Amino acid sequence: MQTTKLTTKSILPLTCSRSGSCCFGKAVMLNPWELYRFSKEKEISPKEFRDLYTNFGGIQLRFDGKTDKKGQQACSQYIDGFGCSVHQGRPLACRLYPLGRQIQFDKSHYIYEGKTFPCLTDCSEVLKLPKLSVGEYLKGQQADSFEKAQDEYLIIMQNIADIAFELLLDSGLAASGDTNTLAAWRKLGDEDSEMLAKRIGEEWLNILMLPQIKDDIKNPVIFAHKHNELLLSKVEEKFGALQSYQELHEASVIIMSVALHLSRGIGADTKGISEHWIEIAKSHGAKE
Numbered sequence: 219m220q221t222t223k224l225t226t227k228s229i230l231p232l233t234c235s236r237s238g239s240c241c242f243g244k245a246v247m248l249n250p251w252e253l254y255r256f257s258k259e260k261e262i263s264p265k266e267f268r269d270l271y272t273n274f275g276g277i278q279l280r281f282d283g284k285t286d287k288k289g290q291q292a293c294s295q296y297i298d299g300f301g302c303s304v305h306q307g308r309p310l311a312c313r314l315y316p317l318g319r320q321i322q323f324d325k326s327h328y329i330y331e332g333k334t335f336p337c338l339t340d341c342s343e344v345l346k347l348p349k350l351s352v353g354e355y356l357k358g359q360q361a362d363s364f365e366k367a368q369d370e371y372l373i374i375m376q377n378i379a380d381i382a383f384e385l386l387l388d389s390g391l392a393a394s395g396d397t398n399t400l401a402a403w404r405k406l407g408d409e410d411s412e413m414l415a416k417r418i419g420e421e422w423l424n425i426l427m428l429p430q431i432k433d434d435i436k437n438p439v440i441f442a443h444k445h446n447e448l449l450l451s452k453v454e455e456k457f458g459a460l461q462s463y464q465e466l467h468e469a470s471v472i473i474m475s476v477a478l479h480l481s482r483g484i485g486a487d488t489k490g491i492s493e494h495w496i497e498i499a500k501s502h503g504a505k506e
Contacts, residue, residue, distance in 0.1 A: 221329040224317070226353035228328075230335060232317075233347035238301055239340040240315050243290025246279040248272065249483045250427050250445060251367035251438045252309035256295075259307025264428050271295065274411040275418070276427035277483035279309070310364035311485070317352065319365065321372065326365070328352050363438050370442035371484050377446060378477040379495055381453055383502075385470035391463050392504040400496050400506035402471045406478050407492025414482075418475050425452050426476055427483075 224230075248256070253276050257267040268276040271294045283292030295303050302308060310319070316336040318329045330336055337344045350358070386392050386399050406414065415423060429445040457469045474495075482488045500506065 219331055220333065221318070221320075221331055222333065224328040224330070224352050226328070226351065226356070228352045229349050230352065230355075231337060231344040231347065232350040232352070232355040233344060235337075235341045235343045235347060236301065237341040237343070238292075238296065239286075240312075240337075241293045241296040241302065242281070242286045243288065244281065244293070244311075244315075246281075246293070246309060246311045247483050247485050248277055248279060248309055249367060249371045249480070250276075250429060251371070251441050252364065253427055254431075254441065255307045256304055256309070258434070259304040268427060274415040275423035275479070277415075277479060278411060310361060310368055313359040313361045313364060314356075317355070319368070321369070326369075328356075363436075367438035367442065368484055370439055371480060372486070374442060374446050374449070375477050375480045375484065375486070378449065378473060378480065382470045382474040382477060383495075383499060385457070385460075385466050385473065386499060386504055387502050389460075389466045391466045391470070392499070392502075394463055395505065396463065396467060397505045399467050399470050400499055400504055402467075403474050403492060403496055403499075404506070406471070406475055407489040411479075411482055414475060414479050418472065418479055422452075422472065422476050423479075425449060426480060 253268060253272070254264050256271075257264040260267055262270075271280050272278060273280050280294040281291045282294055283296050284298055285291055292298075293302070295308075297303050302312070314328075316330055318331065319326055320329055356362075382403075386396075391399065406417075409417070418426070425448060429448050431441060431444050431448075435441040435444070453473065457473075460466050460469055474492075478488050478492060481491050496506065
């Protein structure tokens with residue numbers, strides 16, 4: 219899809235008309251920090267929020283509310299005539315909308331989809347409201363900490379994938395002539411969220427989306443670092459004493475599944491990332 223690239227100085231009709239149209243028919247993905255913040259705002263546990271209001275183990279907010287004129291269902295957190303019931307805890311996707319954030323080569327920039335500004339389709343009344351720069355809009359949306367969370371979970375995604383690489387490349391598995399592991403990685407990139415969640419299973423979904431962090435941590439960087447430590451401990455517990463090539467293959471596939479599932483939760487191109495990682499593995503001697 220074509221996108222329009224922006225700078226923080228770009229001026230757009232970004233003052234919200236509060237029509238609520240953006241709360242219908244969207245695919246809002248969540249990282250573990252965002253799930254945690256939602257649960258705090260809702261005053262329930264992260265597990266309760268996940269089970270009641272999300273799909274695929276917690277990576278996507280459920281849209282199962284009232285239906286609009288287009289047949290689109292409202293977000294599970296939307297209250298008719300009021301708006302978002304957990305506005306202070308809303309995730310980055312909601313804070314940025316109608317903008318998006320792309321990260322390439324450790325640099326981020328803002329975009330919107332298409333040539334025409336998205337809000338003009340469903341709420342053209344924004345043209346009568348004050349225009350804002352992208353920078354002003356981001357400040358008003360208090361997006362900074364949620365952007366930091368996204369950045370940290372990109373790092374964690376790569377950390378998890380690195381373990382899958384180690385299980386394949388540093389264990390002797392690739393050198394043994396294995397071709398099944400990269401074939402499985404490619405299949406993972408093609409699987410939808412539901413299938414990938416089933417493949418991962420409850421134990422790994424829980425450690426990925428429901429980290430047992432007892433303190434009420436408001437800093438997403440600290441939260442993510444603690445989560446990374448828990449993930450590494452789980453890997454050591456489950457895979458620290460593998461012996462057979464079959465065990466190494468299965469472990470590499472499940473860990474790559476976790477990395478790709480997280481990639482979808484942070485809004486990355488899961489298929490593209492999978493193919494990129496496969497090419498890296500091939501360049502280091504793995505075969506498909």
